[in-house]
Amino acid sequence: MREKELRIALVCFGGVSLAIYMHGITKEILKLARASSALHAVTDRRKRSSATFLDNHDAADPEYDTETIYFDLLRDIGKTLELRIIVDIVAGASAGGINGVMLARALSHDLPMGRLRELWLKNADVTELLAPEAMASRWSKWFLRPFFWAAGFAGVEPIKELEVRTKLSLFMRSRWFEPPFDGMKMAELMYDAVVAMGTPRERTSSLLPSGQGLDLSNTAAARPAPSKAISTWRMRRHWRSPRARPRRFQESSLPHRYRRWTDSSGCGQRHGRAARNSSHKILSTMRS
Numbered sequence: 001m002r003e004k005e006l007r008i009a010l011v012c013f014g015g016v017s018l019a020i021y022m023h024g025i026t027k028e029i030l031k032l033a034r035a036s037s038a039l040h041a042v043t044d045r046r047k048r049s050s051a052t053f054l055d056n057h058d059a060a061d062p063e064y065d066t067e068t069i070y071f072d073l074l075r076d077i078g079k080t081l082e083l084r085i086i087v088d089i090v091a092g093a094s095a096g097g098i099n100g101v102m103l104a105r106a107l108s109h110d111l112p113m114g115r116l117r118e119l120w121l122k123n124a125d126v127t128e129l130l131a132p133e134a135m136a137s138r139w140s141k142w143f144l145r146p147f148f149w150a151a152g153f154a155g156v157e158p159i160k161e162l163e164v165r166t167k168l169s170l171f172m173r174s175r176w177f178e179p180p181f182d183g184m185k186m187a188e189l190m191y192d193a194v195v196a197m198g199t200p201r202e203r204t205s206s207l208l209p210s211g212q213g214l215d216l217s218n219t220a221a222a223r224p225a226p227s228k229a230i231s232t233w234r235m236r237r238h239w240r241s242p243r244a245r246p247r248r249f250q251e252s253s254l255p256h257r258y259r260r261w262t263d264s265s266g267c268g269q270r271h272g273r274a275a276r277n278s279s280h281k282i283l284s285t286m287r288s
Contacts, residue, residue: 014094
């Protein structure tokens, strides 16, 4: 029988509302990889032809839903072609990078991503993420307000919705030329989401085949003062299946690059150290 691997390289775009959509995509890719791993864990091909995903998983666990569909699909394809799903590369920027980081950790240790959904649905809102000192007051850039209300009365989609019109006006009238969002609050939300993923059920728990690597590339861009160029940093991580060797999360180049990004992005010396500490706290949690 023929065997084939479907290798996936995923790129997640940024943008808050788009990131919510991207989270749904990453979650389904996780479920597809989980179904593939469960199917190929059944080594006896005769038993595999009648196996189901819930044979070895708890049907009452809310984490499992579409895995059963993917499992049955791959099992039926397996009658003529042994197909294995492998995620090779995950890349992302801005909010899409957050989705990429969470997906990489979930794939590496077979962990749930449910809490990340709550993070996006409850906190991906300009009223939640704007820094207090950057948020527009009642009279900030007041000359822009008539444009939003005129677009609303004209029935322009989706500005005609009161909530959209109000929040768009708030965002556009907030701080310009420097990042308006509260980076520290977002880091805290990310840390809570990482912790909520929990720890691997077993030391060898992973959705990666033995010896398979996973590359994560995460690019962040910040805009400091207008006279300075946009600075970026690229974080590349390589996970190895714990069945092949002990887990190791390399972060040798992160402190310098992250310091360069935070110190030049308008955070200043006062927030730079706190931002680095928060980053290291998240990364140390992801290692475990």
